[in-house]
Amino acid sequence: MPREHARAAVPPAWMNLSCEAMADWIFQGNPRHHNLDALVAASRQQWWGTPRYRDRMAVGDRVWLQVVGRNDPGIYYVAAIVSETYEHPVQPSDLMHFRWRTDIRFDYRIRPPLLRSELLEDVRLGSFRPFRGFQGSNVPVPPDVAAALAVRAEPRLEPLPPDHR
Secondary structure, X not given: OOHHHHHOOOOOXXXXXXXXXXXXXXXXXXXXXXXXXXXXXXXXXXXXXXXXXXXXXXXXXXXXXXXXXXXXXXXXXXXEEOOOOEEOOOOOOOOHHHOEEEEEEEEEEEEEEEEHHHHHHOOOOOOOHHHHOOOOOEEEEOHHHHHHHHHHHHHHEEEOXXXXX
């Protein structure tokens, strides 16, 4: 069955924590490039550089925001894709992976975050390579891993307040 037909009757990702008929993604947040908490506080809707797998992403897919680096790496937010991926003209000073962008809406903060150490200790999640670190800005999440993440994250989800614009 084509993906768009399977998705038609499914509510947006922010309403569906069961992982049915949608894809899940990990988008990487690097604290060297931006402060994720400040970005979310400024606006729940942001664009994200999506140089890889952009042809597989769809509106309504769930995004797990994984902060990388030395200090408390882990998953801090859950978002939903709210636009098709689009090409954005880049300036000479821009990083090339920002040429392709996808708009996302941050829906939940995970508090406390799902830290890398916790993810690696979980028998269902520990073998998923991106939790050990990965090069790139986005990666698909297999359905079994997404289901295990949803179960572990559910009691920690804090809905984010609406933007006040």
